[in-house]
Amino acid sequence: MEDWEDDQSPVVTNTTFDNKESSWKSAGDGFGSQDGDNVWGSRKGSGDFKSFSSGVDENGNKEVDGGNSWNGGDCFRGRGSRGRGRGGFRNPFNSDSQSDFVGRGGRGGRRGEGGRGTFPQERRRGGGGYRGQDEEVFSKGSQKEHEEKEEGETTGPKVSYVPPPPPEEENSIFAHYETGINFEKYDDILVDVSGSNPPKAIMTFEEAQLCETLNRNVAKSGYVKPTPVQKHGIPIIFAGRDLMACAQTGSGKTAAFLLPILQQLMNDGVATSKFSEVQEPEVIIVAPTRELISQIYLEARKFAYGTCVRPVVVYGGTSTGFTIREVLKGCNVLCGTPGRLLDIIGRGEVGLSKVRYLVLDEADRMLDMGFEPTMRKLVNSPGMPPKEERQTLMFSATYPEDIQRLASDFLKVDYLFLAVGVVGGACSDIEQNIIQVTRYSKREQLLELLKATGTERTMVFVETKRSADFIATFLCQEKVPTTSIHGDREQREREKALGDFRTGQCPVLVATSVAARGLDIEQVQNVINFDLPKYIDEYVHRIGRTGRCGNTGRAVSFFDPESDTPLARALVKVLSGAKQEVPSWLEEVAYSAHGTTGFSPHGKVFASTDTRRGGFFQKNSEPQPAAQSTSAGDDDDEDWE
Numbered sequence: 255m256e257d258w259e260d261d262q263s264p265v266v267t268n269t270t271f272d273n274k275e276s277s278w279k280s281a282g283d284g285f286g287s288q289d290g291d292n293v294w295g296s297r298k299g300s301g302d303f304k305s306f307s308s309g310v311d312e313n314g315n316k317e318v319d320g321g322n323s324w325n326g327g328d329c330f331r332g333r334g335s336r337g338r339g340r341g342g343f344r345n346p347f348n349s350d351s352q353s354d355f356v357g358r359g360g361r362g363g364r365r366g367e368g369g370r371g372t373f374p375q376e377r378r379r380g381g382g383g384y385r386g387q388d389e390e391v392f393s394k395g396s397q398k399e400h401e402e403k404e405e406g407e408t409t410g411p412k413v414s415y416v417p418p419p420p421p422e423e424e425n426s427i428f429a430h431y432e433t434g435i436n437f438e439k440y441d442d443i444l445v446d447v448s449g450s451n452p453p454k455a456i457m458t459f460e461e462a463q464l465c466e467t468l469n470r471n472v473a474k475s476g477y478v479k480p481t482p483v484q485k486h487g488i489p490i491i492f493a494g495r496d497l498m499a500c501a502q503t504g505s506g507k508t509a510a511f512l513l514p515i516l517q518q519l520m521n522d523g524v525a526t527s528k529f530s531e532v533q534e535p536e537v538i539i540v541a542p543t544r545e546l547i548s549q550i551y552l553e554a555r556k557f558a559y560g561t562c563v564r565p566v567v568v569y570g571g572t573s574t575g576f577t578i579r580e581v582l583k584g585c586n587v588l589c590g591t592p593g594r595l596l597d598i599i600g601r602g603e604v605g606l607s608k609v610r611y612l613v614l615d616e617a618d619r620m621l622d623m624g625f626e627p628t629m630r631k632l633v634n635s636p637g638m639p640p641k642e643e644r645q646t647l648m649f650s651a652t653y654p655e656d657i658q659r660l661a662s663d664f665l666k667v668d669y670l671f672l673a674v675g676v677v678g679g680a681c682s683d684i685e686q687n688i689i690q691v692t693r694y695s696k697r698e699q700l701l702e703l704l705k706a707t708g709t710e711r712t713m714v715f716v717e718t719k720r721s722a723d724f725i726a727t728f729l730c731q732e733k734v735p736t737t738s739i740h741g742d743r744e745q746r747e748r749e750k751a752l753g754d755f756r757t758g759q760c761p762v763l764v765a766t767s768v769a770a771r772g773l774d775i776e777q778v779q780n781v782i783n784f785d786l787p788k789y790i791d792e793y794v795h796r797i798g799r800t801g802r803c804g805n806t807g808r809a810v811s812f813f814d815p816e817s818d819t820p821l822a823r824a825l826v827k828v829l830s831g832a833k834q835e836v837p838s839w840l841e842e843v844a845y846s847a848h849g850t851t852g853f854s855p856h857g858k859v860f861a862s863t864d865t866r867r868g869g870f871f872q873k874n875s876e877p878q879p880a881a882q883s884t885s886a887g888d889d890d891d892e893d894w895e
């Protein structure tokens with residue numbers, strides 16, 4: 255670890271390869287774009303792969319070499335002698351498949367690396383056992399992490415960052431990506447609704463009877479047909495029921511709660527009131543990270559377009575004064591990260607007595623050990639209606655059983671549990687590959703993969719903030735246009751990084767778990783787990799940044815038996831649940847890994863369904879009454895305990 259820190263001497267902490275004048279072109283348009291063949295294979299040796307021209311990174315550091323270097327199969331020529339060894343690594347992004355790999359010790363002479371090729375031990379998280387150390391607040395971790403928690407709140411350094419205003423132009427507000435070829439297959443997913451007396455699902459948006467403005471906004475967003483979580487979730491919310499909903503990543507959970515809530519506000523004639531001294535929102539939406547809550551806010555703003563309902567977003571890392579001014583302009587739907595929300599409430603700028611809806615997005619995360627105390631503070635804040643008098647809605651793609659039990663503290667007794675597919679399962683539109691590695695070979699393998707992905711947008715997940723800096727710096731040095739996002743970066747930098755990634759200016763984003771959940775970025779074709787996370791639910795969320803809304807995607811994970819064996823059994827389960835090939839070596843590791851589960855630290859594995867009892871499955875296209883459960887995999891879980 256210490257060595258590794260020394261090893262990163264030429265650290266560029268703010269790693270963005272700014273390729274404004276980039277001409278990072280390839281012969282094809284991306285992976286598989288040429289007759290289904292991997293263009294990267296054909297590119298090999300062709301030399302037609304022009305690199306982006308170098309520019310200046312966000313620190314103003316001039317990029318070394320000033321130019322390109324990704325010359326097809328002749329990669330890295332002239333960048334130091336790099337011995338090649340045979341690693342037996344099959345590149346899943348490369349149809350040539352048997353790409354040799356740089357083996358341990360094969361490196362040498364590259365500046366600043368001293369030929370070490372080593373990688374740090376993971377900085378283990380403290381015994382708290384919860385994930386997302388880079389998330390908004392209250393993560394256990396280093397002193398520094400504590401110090402920086404919820405910057406801009408009542409403690410810590412004063413933050414003056416004012417985020418750029420959201421788009422005003424209609425086209426930008428409603429910009430969206432297309433649903434993918436598997437969108438229709440959503441209808442085949444089994445849906446389980448448990449709890450008493452669930453309302454009938456809707457099959458179309460017309461059946462939702464949204465008002466004209468909302469209908470128009472839905473259409474302008476490119477939505478033609480509701481997804482399963484929308485078909486079932488919308489009527490449940492309209493019926494006034496509390497809800498714990500679980501549906502796979504990228505399947506439209508955000509609209510499932512926003513649309514019925516906004517419609518109810520419209521029905522009740524709710525309108526924003528400027529100039530009140532205290533704003534009293536009807537809706538509070540909470541999410542664990544700043545970028546995610548900003549995204550939810552933009553969605554709320556989009557659906558509320560042309561109405562009198564005003565959403566506002568508040569999150570850490572931004573100027574508190576600015577936040578307060580925004581709230582005071584009028585606020586019906588208050589979207590926030592937990593710390594900043596509590597701060598604004600504590601300052602008396604927001605009254606809670608009118609709250610009718612409390613939404614926890616990524617609910618399992620919001621209720622785990624990191625955030626649970628804050629959530630309890632929130633629901634116990636003065637003026638907050640008790641759970642009997644508000645509607646509480648929880649959404650996620652994963653729900654460990656103990657979190658479900660804990661969540662019931664926040665919900666009315668008769669809440670409904672909606673499960674689309676197997677709770678905690680990965681989206682089957684994502685092709686998952688697990689590659690056995692040693693920690694010494696990871697960087698080279700990463701480079702090889704990125705060579706194959708070319709200009710495709712790729713998220714690379716690492717476990718620590720330092721690794722994020724380190725890997726991003728390394729990739730920049732290798733002329734891969736890379737940016738990074740993690741909790742030690744300033745908010746301005748985080749937003750710029752995400753912006754550069756969204757626009758494709760930097761097609762590679764190195765991220766910690768801060769970007770694992772919820773982010774909906776167009777055309778993320780690949781996710782690479784450079785480091786596997788400790789817990790399987792985190793894995794499910796990370797890979798869920800690709801393969802969204804019926805589109806296909808790929809995820810490749812580096813499995814280092816030295817550190818990742820505890821995750822093996824959970825991985826096997828998730829892979830087989832998503833009908834993915836399970837490598838035999840992984841099965842072997844899994845079966846020999848006695849006493850380790852890799853599942854959530856909270857005890858049990860992710861549940862197959864409602865922990866209160868077995869639910870019933872409805873074929874999504876034909877909603878049916880209770881008692882027809884064919885709960886997939888209920889028993890299987892036992893095998894994995």
Ligand SMILES: Nc1ncnc2c1ncn2[C@@H]1O[C@H](COP(=O)(O)OP(=O)(O)OP(=O)(O)O)[C@@H](O)[C@H]1O
Pocket residue numbers: 430431433476477478479480481484501502503504505506507508509650651771772773774798802803
């Ligand atoms: N009915 C629909 N028709 C077309 N596109 C949709 C529909 N519903 C949602 N989408 C789009 O699908 C994408 C994914 O939706 P969303 O971000 O709500 O997924 P999610 O289930 O919340 O994912 P995650 O679990 O990762 O948070 C978004 O771009 C959204 O606009």
